[in-house]
Amino acid sequence: MDARAGDVVVCRVDGALGTDGSTPMALDYFTAMGGAKVSDPRRIVFALDHYAPAPSRATAALHQRMREFAKQHQILLWEVGEGIGHQLIVESGRALPGGLVVGADSHAVTYGALNCFGTGIGSSDLAAILISGEIWLRVPESIRVTLTGRLPQSVYPKDIALELARRLGASGANYQSIEFCGDGAASLDLEDRLVLSNLSVEMGAKAGLFRADERTFEYLRGRTEARFEPAAPDGDAVYSRDIEIVLDELSPRVALPHQVDRVQPASDTGAVPVQMVYLGTCTGGRARDFHQARDILKAAGGVAAGVQLVVTPASREVLETIARDGTLADFIAMGAVIGTPGCGSCCGTCGAIPGDGVNVISTANRNFKGRMGNGSAFIYLASPATCAASAARGRITDAREILP
Amino acid sequence: MEGRARVLGDDINTDYIITSRRKRESLDPQVLRQYIFEELDAGFAATVQSGDLIVAGHNFGCGSAMEVAVTALAGAGIRAVLARSFARTYYRNAVNNGLWPIVCDTRGIREGDRLRIETGCVRNLSNAQTIAIDPLPDVMREIIEAGGLAPYFRQYGGFRIGRPA
Numbered sequence: 001m002d003a004r005a006g007d008v009v010v011c012r013v014d015g016a017l018g019t020d021g022s023t024p025m026a027l028d029y030f031t032a033m034g035g036a037k038v039s040d041p042r043r044i045v046f047a048l049d050h051y052a053p054a055p056s057r058a059t060a061a062l063h064q065r066m067r068e069f070a071k072q073h074q075i076l077l078w079e080v081g082e083g084i085g086h087q088l089i090v091e092s093g094r095a096l097p098g099g100l101v102v103g104a105d106s107h108a109v110t111y112g113a114l115n116c117f118g119t120g121i122g123s124s125d126l127a128a129i130l131i132s133g134e135i136w137l138r139v140p141e142s143i144r145v146t147l148t149g150r151l152p153q154s155v156y157p158k159d160i161a162l163e164l165a166r167r168l169g170a171s172g173a174n175y176q177s178i179e180f181c182g183d184g185a186a187s188l189d190l191e192d193r194l195v196l197s198n199l200s201v202e203m204g205a206k207a208g209l210f211r212a213d214e215r216t217f218e219y220l221r222g223r224t225e226a227r228f229e230p231a232a233p234d235g236d237a238v239y240s241r242d243i244e245i246v247l248d249e250l251s252p253r254v255a256l257p258h259q260v261d262r263v264q265p266a267s268d269t270g271a272v273p274v275q276m277v278y279l280g281t282c283t284g285g286r287a288r289d290f291h292q293a294r295d296i297l298k299a300a301g302g303v304a305a306g307v308q309l310v311v312t313p314a315s316r317e318v319l320e321t322i323a324r325d326g327t328l329a330d331f332i333a334m335g336a337v338i339g340t341p342g343c344g345s346c347c348g349t350c351g352a353i354p355g356d357g358v359n360v361i362s363t364a365n366r367n368f369k370g371r372m373g374n375g376s377a378f379i380y381l382a383s384p385a386t387c388a389a390s391a392a393r394g395r396i397t398d399a400r401e402i403l404p
Numbered sequence: 405m406e407g408r409a410r411v412l413g414d415d416i417n418t419d420y421i422i423t424s425r426r427k428r429e430s431l432d433p434q435v436l437r438q439y440i441f442e443e444l445d446a447g448f449a450a451t452v453q454s455g456d457l458i459v460a461g462h463n464f465g466c467g468s469a470m471e472v473a474v475t476a477l478a479g480a481g482i483r484a485v486l487a488r489s490f491a492r493t494y495y496r497n498a499v500n501n502g503l504w505p506i507v508c509d510t511r512g513i514r515e516g517d518r519l520r521i522e523t524g525c526v527r528n529l530s531n532a533q534t535i536a537i538d539p540l541p542d543v544m545r546e547i548i549e550a551g552g553l554a555p556y557f558r559q560y561g562g563f564r565i566g567r568p569a
Contacts, residue, residue, distance in 0.1 A: 033557035106469040122471040124500035124553045132562045171463035347424045370443045
């Protein structure tokens with residue numbers, strides 16, 4: 001299809017995800033639209049991830065309704081405990097280079113790491129897709145983010161993403177796509193790219209796309225047999241804005257309450273005590289995140305007194321990996337609370353909720369007031385390493401203080 | 405359309421419009437309307453009258469794509485949100501539910517001003533200012549005028565746009 005920025009086009013989607021946070025409402029729209037049949041059930045997946053496990057009778061009823069609809073229409077449903085829908089889309093090889101996969105959840109932008117145009121939609125959009133397989137989209141302008149050089153020790157993709165949020169602001173990429181390029185982007189492996197694509201929506205972006213390369217193909221090997229055609233920018237592509245980030249010059253970053261773009265170096269935060277440290281979510285709940293956190297905690301001698309460490313793997317595959325390699329046992333020995341794979345505490349829909357006045361440092365993507373279920377708590381965002389360093393010291397701590 | 409301005413700031417995210425924990429217990433807009441903007445001002449919802457217009461700064465509706473952030477406002481009788489910019493998922497959801505997302509320069513609007521929305525402009529009857537509105541693409545106008553995506557689909561059976569005539 002030949003389309004230019006600003007055009008509105010109707011597209012057939014390659015895949016669509018509905019979660020327990022959005023699908024029940026989509027089923028209401030499906031009925032209101034006169035829907036009877038799902039046009040192509042093989043392209044749809046449902047994930048029970050926001051209420052995992054269901055914390056109430058009302059949410060358990062939402063799950064029952066989704067299970068019944070999925071069974072009736074032969075839609076694949078990922079059960080409670082299998083993990084966060086976005087992580088499962090990626091792990092199961094459903095987000096493919098050059099594809100269009102939408103999710104009724106804002107963090108569908110995560111699929112951009114695989115060169116797949118992933119974007120968030122609402123419940124009504126999902127209902128329209130169930131019926132027609134189609135969606136209307138406005139073709140976005142693009143912002144080019146060039147990453148150069150290599151990340152220093154104890155500095156991670158989350159720090160790049162927070163630095164980008166600081167520069168662009170929470171609405172700096174509204175209606176637009178971000179394209180990550182440069183030798184620094186090429187040097188990041190797939191799990192690292194997922195972090196940057198995931199956080200691109202916190203700057204308002206419609207998608208956060210990487211080029212497909214050998215690292216992409218390597219990740220997909222064994223996960224899919226499907227053929228795909230990567231997308232690349234036109235030779236004469238026009239960008240609305242150009243941003244360069246020199247990775248060698250970066251240091252650990254922290255986003256302060258209650259905005260993701262209130263970002264400063266972790267070393268400048270002063271002595272902020274923390275009472276809860278959260279490791280998990282579709283941003284920071286993968287195996288390598290837990291490995292980085294465990295290494296810091298072991299080097300520092302464990303979790304400080306008075307700190308609750310909560311660990312929530314993004315998927316069962318992640319949980320199995322860290323169970324096999326001993327990381328899970330290390331966390332348990334340090335007194336961590338282990339959550340069910342899923343969205344956990346991220347948006348306060350299930351999992352541990354912080355108390356009044358509590359400072360939380362989290363590997364998540366949002367720190368809005370009330371986000372974790374208590375408007376009287378204060379949420380700081382950082383990399384797994386900086387979160388772990390903070391857990392070890394009991395105050396916000398630059399990861400380099402422990403592993404320089 | 406005419407109504408009273410209810411003025412909010414920049415970066416009003418969907419959790420501020422309606423918190424995720426409320427939608428755990430109900431998706432009914434008539435229930436949710438009692439809790440709109442409670443993280444910002446616990447008394448706000450009780451002061452909302454049907455026909456009020458929400459007026460905000462930049463990036464209204466950022467954060468989660470949850471559609472209850474639109475239906476809870478519509479349920480409270482709000483028919484339009486005026487903002488300097490919207491987060492794209494909120495904009496989509498507004499269109500799909502027949503709530504007008506109006507992009508305009510809201511800086512001169514004060515709490516309680518009487519606003520009248522006309523084709524191409526907003527008239528502030530309280531200070532006699534006229535504010536230009538960015539026009540809405542045809543497809544979005546069509547969906548809103550149908551009353552949202554559900555009535556639109558019932559009427560046309562699918563998308564009419566983007567196809568050869």
